[in-house]
Amino acid sequence: MKINENLAISESGFLFNPSTGESFTVNPIGAEILELMREGKTEAEISESIIRSYEVDSKTLQKDLHDFSEVLRHHQLLDQYEETKN
Amino acid sequence: MKKPKINIGVTGLNAIDSPGPGIAVIRGLREAESFDVKIIGFAYESMEPGIYMHDLIDKTYQIPYPSAGTDVLLSRLSYIQEKENLDVIIPNFDAELYSFMKLEDKLRQMGIHMFLPTISQFEERHKVNLSDFGKKYDIDVPLGKAIYDSSEIFALQQEFEFPLMIKGKWYDAYIAYNMEQARTYFNKISAKWGLPVVLQRFVHGTEYNVTGLGDGNGNTIAAVPMRKQFITDKGKAWAGISIDDKKLLAITDKFVSATKWRGAFELEMMKSSDNTYYLMEINPRIPAWVYLAVGVGQNIPEALTNLAMGHQVEPFREYEVGKLFIRYSYDMIVDRSEFEKISIKGEL
Numbered sequence: 258m259k260i261n262e263n264l265a266i267s268e269s270g271f272l273f274n275p276s277t278g279e280s281f282t283v284n285p286i287g288a289e290i291l292e293l294m295r296e297g298k299t300e301a302e303i304s305e306s307i308i309r310s311y312e313v314d315s316k317t318l319q320k321d322l323h324d325f326s327e328v329l330r331h332h333q334l335l336d337q338y339e340e341t342k343n
Numbered sequence: 344m345k346k347p348k349i350n351i352g353v354t355g356l357n358a359i360d361s362p363g364p365g366i367a368v369i370r371g372l373r374e375a376e377s378f379d380v381k382i383i384g385f386a387y388e389s390m391e392p393g394i395y396m397h398d399l400i401d402k403t404y405q406i407p408y409p410s411a412g413t414d415v416l417l418s419r420l421s422y423i424q425e426k427e428n429l430d431v432i433i434p435n436f437d438a439e440l441y442s443f444m445k446l447e448d449k450l451r452q453m454g455i456h457m458f459l460p461t462i463s464q465f466e467e468r469h470k471v472n473l474s475d476f477g478k479k480y481d482i483d484v485p486l487g488k489a490i491y492d493s494s495e496i497f498a499l500q501q502e503f504e505f506p507l508m509i510k511g512k513w514y515d516a517y518i519a520y521n522m523e524q525a526r527t528y529f530n531k532i533s534a535k536w537g538l539p540v541v542l543q544r545f546v547h548g549t550e551y552n553v554t555g556l557g558d559g560n561g562n563t564i565a566a567v568p569m570r571k572q573f574i575t576d577k578g579k580a581w582a583g584i585s586i587d588d589k590k591l592l593a594i595t596d597k598f599v600s601a602t603k604w605r606g607a608f609e610l611e612m613m614k615s616s617d618n619t620y621y622l623m624e625i626n627p628r629i630p631a632w633v634y635l636a637v638g639v640g641q642n643i644p645e646a647l648t649n650l651a652m653g654h655q656v657e658p659f660r661e662y663e664v665g666k667l668f669i670r671y672s673y674d675m676i677v678d679r680s681e682f683e684k685i686s687i688k689g690e691l
Contacts, residue, residue, distance in 0.1 A: 263587070265665065273665055275586055275665055277549075277570065277588070278583075278585075279570075
């Protein structure tokens with residue numbers, strides 16, 4: 258799961274996709290996850306980081322992360338090359 | 344170094360809720376780095392707001408509607424030329440372009456330059472001929488057919504399916520969801536814009552537009568793609584954002600190089616859910632949102648003027664992505680005497 262490198266992500270959680278012109282807002286945790294994805298962290302590393310910082314059990318986090326990545330995929334915010342590879 | 348001063352005639356001063364491009368074009372010309380301008384506005388109606396925008400337009404003349412014929416237009420332009428010594432005219436309406444193209448040689452002899460598509464380019468891209476255009480240049484276009492009688496819709500309903508688009512040959516487009524609506528829109532559009540009326544298959548998706556400039560030799564001088572962010576009930580963009588879409592730019596380059604497009608243009612594209620781009624319409628002129636292109640680094644009105652003057656123009660290589668234009672309305676207070684002057688004398 259790799260985020261589209263062209264995305265402009267601001268600290269406030271505002272996302273702009275320059276190739277489609279679409280913009281989105283995410284909450285602070287969403288912004289944190291996106292930042293971790295941008296750093297190239299694996300799903301396991303992202304989970305680990307979130308569990309360390311927030312009170313959440315692994316099962317709930319896996320489900321939420323899965324939902325979040327589906328939303329990103331739906332809006333074509335994931336790296337297309339990585340997507341085709343998978 | 345002192346910049347040369349160019350006298351430029353500009354049409355499309357109707358800066359209304361569905362605006363003509365004139366005011367945006369003039370703002371670009373006023374910001375030109377390679378020349379200074381005197382702007383002569385050409386208006387059809389005395390209520391066109393641009394007539395009264397004296398900070399943008401130095402003088403305005405009323406000109407005859409295209410239906411009056413090219414002789415009447417030429418006579419009016421000759422009168423204006425005697426007074427204003429125009430170097431360039433930038434026509435901005437689809438419906439007037441044909442008259443100006445026909446007069447191109449005569450105007451050149453008078454010292455007036457333009458940079459317009461050729462008549463065959465103008466005809467070929469016409470929405471009436473768009474299906475053939477798509478086939479010829481291998482560009483995806485939605486199925487379309489020009490019809491002359493509303494009864495033809497019934498025979499074509501299997502091929503097109505509802506909803507379908509009903510379009511006027513110059514302006515106006517409606518989505519018809521059933522036969523009754525299709526007939527009503529056919530009658531409404533044919534009464535206003537004449538025949539034929541165009542049926543076009545409806546494409547679900549997101550609207551993207553590109554404004555650009557071709558040098559007539561197959562080179563793209565300018566191209567800025569925009570996603571409409573806010574659309575009025577007439578389908579016009581009230582806000583939009585510049586985007587970096589390589590596919591749209593590649594389609595634009597293909598269009599310019601294949602047709603050797605001469606002049607400004609606007610490509611109206613629809614991106615379907617499977618990411619296919621359909622070319623919905625080609626407008627053979629500068630669009631009303633061209634000031635976004637100026638604002639992101641491609642001054643299309645300036646480049647077009649330089650091409651018209653016969654100067655070498657280097658293609659723009661970049662533009663700023665993620666810049667928005669947001670249109671607004673503005674009430675001017677105008678003295679009755681000004682309205683009187685343009686109404687009675689046809690000049691202001």
